[in-house]
Amino acid sequence: MIKNYRMVLEYDGSRYDGWQKQGNTEQTIQGKIEQVLERMTGQAVEVHGSGRTDAGVHALAQVANFHMDGKMASKEIQEYLNQYLPEDIRVITLEPAKERFHSRLNAQEKTYLYRIEMGERKQVFERKYIYGLYKSLNVEAMERASAYLTGEHDFKSFCSNRKMKKSTVRVLKEIEFEQQGSRLLIRYTGNGFLYNMVRIITGTLIEVGLGQRKAEDMKGILEAKDRNQAGFTAPPEGLFLEQVRYNV
Amino acid sequence: MIKNYRMVLEYDGSRYDGWQKQGNTEQTIQGKIEQVLERMTGQAVEVHGSGRTDAGVHALAQVANFHMDGKMASKEIQEYLNQYLPEDIRVITLEPAKERFHSRLNAQEKTYLYRIEMGERKQVFERKYIYGLYKSLNVEAMERASAYLTGEHDFKSFCSNRKMKKSTVRVLKEIEFEQQGSRLLIRYTGNGFLYNMVRIITGTLIEVGLGQRKAEDMKGILEAKDRNQAGFTAPPEGLFLEQVRYNV
Structure with missing residues (x-):
């Protein structure tokens, strides 16, 4: 059977x-x-x-x-x-x-974790598991910026797939910041994520944290529905799929 | 110059x-x-x-x-x-x-750290940085065993080099145990270490922690001056040279 x-x-x-x-x-x-x-x-x-x-x-x-x-x-x-x-x-x-369980179709919510080293260096043992930015970030400004992103939005500006034909509307339920010494951990929880969405949001928030953009700019970036308006794509080594939640 | x-x-x-x-x-x-x-x-x-x-x-x-x-x-x-x-x-x-500084000849004291996972598994991210024993250890017995090893002793039984012609006497100043959840960290501080000495001591202490040897057996092992009397050589991935101290 x-x-x-x-x-x-x-x-x-x-x-x-x-x-x-x-x-x-x-x-x-x-x-x-x-x-x-x-x-x-x-x-x-x-x-x-x-x-x-x-x-x-x-x-x-x-x-x-x-x-x-x-x-x-x-x-x-x-x-x-x-x-x-x-x-x-x-x-x-x-x-x-259960016979009908499907890991993608039944997924209700996912949490991604992005790890950034803001200090001078990363340990060799962590070289593949954290993004070495090596610059201080204004986390308070990043938190203000992230408030524009949470909720239901069209995240087209934060999607690398320019040929995306399906809906680019998603609910980003929460963006959480945690500082551990010189490390910054950002957790994104939402009902679904577009191609490169977490990495592009992270790159954009980093630009805010570096003072290169204002928190308030997020509104215009979302409205533009244009990938070129958002920030850089943060590198993959800092990103972890942390949890997938199901009702079934 | x-x-x-x-x-x-x-x-x-x-x-x-x-x-x-x-x-x-x-x-x-x-x-x-x-x-x-x-x-x-x-x-x-x-x-x-x-x-x-x-x-x-x-x-x-x-x-x-x-x-x-x-x-x-x-x-x-x-x-x-x-x-x-x-x-x-x-x-x-x-x-x-200083002109006369020599990293080996002037080293006064070294500390090695050995990391053991006693729980069910290790994270993939740590697979090369901790020894996966996956068994509980009686740390109290290991501490009693380690008391026989600290101080000045001939550590010939804990040396892999059978052709060692120089003195195998060393001062093992301290063996410290630290439990972090299902992990056991052991720190060895001494004035010098023989070939494989930390790994053989660790293997022998693990055998005590598993109940395969008694803490009191350490005395006889030291006295035997015979590598075959000591325990297994714990694998390299758990071992870190943590600190070297100098007076100069």
Whole structure:
């Protein structure tokens, strides 16, 4: 009998071309997992992630599901995956899900974490896991700017995909700032994120924090619906998919 | 005029065959630094570390010195090194030192840190920076065992070099335990450490913590002066050279 399985994944995205399989590129997270499942079952298995993560972006808790012949115990599948997956991809939990559960379609809310080093340097051990800005930021100005962005808006200005035909309206529920010494952590929670949206918002907020833009400029940027009005795309190494929430 | 320079280095040892240059192997920390200095000066420069670190062992603050023509400012040398060194080796500070300063011969005391994960798993981001034991340890028993090891002793049983002809007597000043949730950090401070000494002591203490040996067994192990009496060599990824202290 075919069963639906849901798993939570942690990965270091540094070596990968992102989550999504692309043609015959094997260097994607999705591709690696599907390879191992195919090796295990002798059949092609399609793994659905809650969403793509870009090249170099990490996950603390990506959620994915797949359908497979239900002969093996969940624990066995999880152990097999962790044995054959590269050590920078780990299956944290794996369990049977309801037949209709779909990790992307049923996702209600996601939280992304962006980490910035404002001090002089980053430790070598963290070089791939934090953005080395090495400049002080006016966090208060960034908080004021972020107030313009929370709520329901058309985030077209904060989307890299210029050919996006679907709606670019999203609800950005919360932008939270946390300072840990010389580090700034920004958490974005929303019902969905456009291509590069978190990184472009982060880049724009950084420009505000550096005094290159005013907090009030956010209003005009949103209204312009033009990617060129927003700031730079903050680099991938600072970004982590932290949580995906479901009602089911 | 030839000047003596002292620098503090941080490195991720994962990709390297340890600190010390070995024949024509270029994959050592010392080798990488000498290559860059040679590129900068057009001359061979020998870099002296405070001591070797093994393959896969990390440094939070290795100290090294070298002699070089004193035309460039220290800051320029440091910037040049950080520009051309791989990103897993960083020069934290670099300054002129007294003519007679020698990072190994003048070292008074060193502290090594060993990190153990006792919980179910380690994060992918830490996979190279902590030993995944995944078992609970009786830290109280390990503390009792470590009391036998502190002080001046012949540590021959805790040395991998069976052909060691020099004295194997060292002063192990302190062994400190710190629990951070499911992590155990052990800090070793002493006047010098034999080849693999920290890793063999750690392996032996882990066996005590697992109940495979008694704390009191340490006495006999020291007296035996036989490597086979001690425990396993704990893996390199948990080990960090944390500090080197000098009077000069």
